[in-house]
Amino acid sequence: MDEHDALFLQGWVQAQDRLFQLDVLRRQASGTLAELLGTGALASDIELRTIGLKRGAERSLPAYSPATRAGLQAYADGVNAWVKRNPLPLQYTALELKKFQPWTALDCAV
Secondary structure, X not given: OOHHHHHHHHHHHHHHHHHHHHHXXXXXXXXXXXXXXXXXXXXXXXXXXXXXXXXXXXXXXXXXOHHHHHHHHHHHHHXXXXXXXXXXXXXXXXXXXXXXXXXXXXXXXO
């Protein structure tokens, strides 16, 4: 097993155990949590969009080394592979959500 495989498997296992938590944290940091949880998260979204964690990650990601970007992509591929082969966790059903926005290297950087 090489580093790529280990990072892919880490993404797979974390998606298996904590996909909803990953999605909430991704959306919270990006200022898009209200898309998932509703208007109660709007104030937090406004604050986090103002802070600009996602904008900062978008600007920083190209400066990462090729190996780092490849590692982030391997992790993202692992998350997405798990989602493709398994039903979404019950939290998505409770929120009447049927889709998961694919995980990206940018999501890791945020």
